[in-house]
Amino acid sequence: MEKTLTREEVEKVAVLARLKLSDTELDRFTAQLGKVLEYVAILNEVNTDDVEPMAHAVEMKNVFRDDVPTPSLSREQALANAPKTDGKFFLVPQILEEV
Numbered sequence: 001m002e003k004t005l006t007r008e009e010v011e012k013v014a015v016l017a018r019l020k021l022s023d024t025e026l027d028r029f030t031a032q033l034g035k036v037l038e039y040v041a042i043l044n045e046v047n048t049d050d051v052e053p054m055a056h057a058v059e060m061k062n063v064f065r066d067d068v069p070t071p072s073l074s075r076e077q078a079l080a081n082a083p084k085t086d087g088k089f090f091l092v093p094q095i096l097e098e099v
Helices: 007-016 023-044 075-079
Strands: none
Touching: 007 023
């Protein structure tokens, strides 16, 4: 079942996404999204019966390395350019209210 995407449908999706589109943008996106849906329809015709479901197209493998301590800044060096500190920690404005 092939269905053409209408300008009104694109406009409705834009409203739901809180996007304000000009008439030119609506026309352009209607054409572009229509092409995307045509391609998806082609993909839907592919027989995937013998294909294992997967999360990634290529096998993913974690690459780990040993934790090796390396030289780092001293506390004084780290706090040297901070606008506010208490001598041990950075002081930043509170952004969350206490509950």
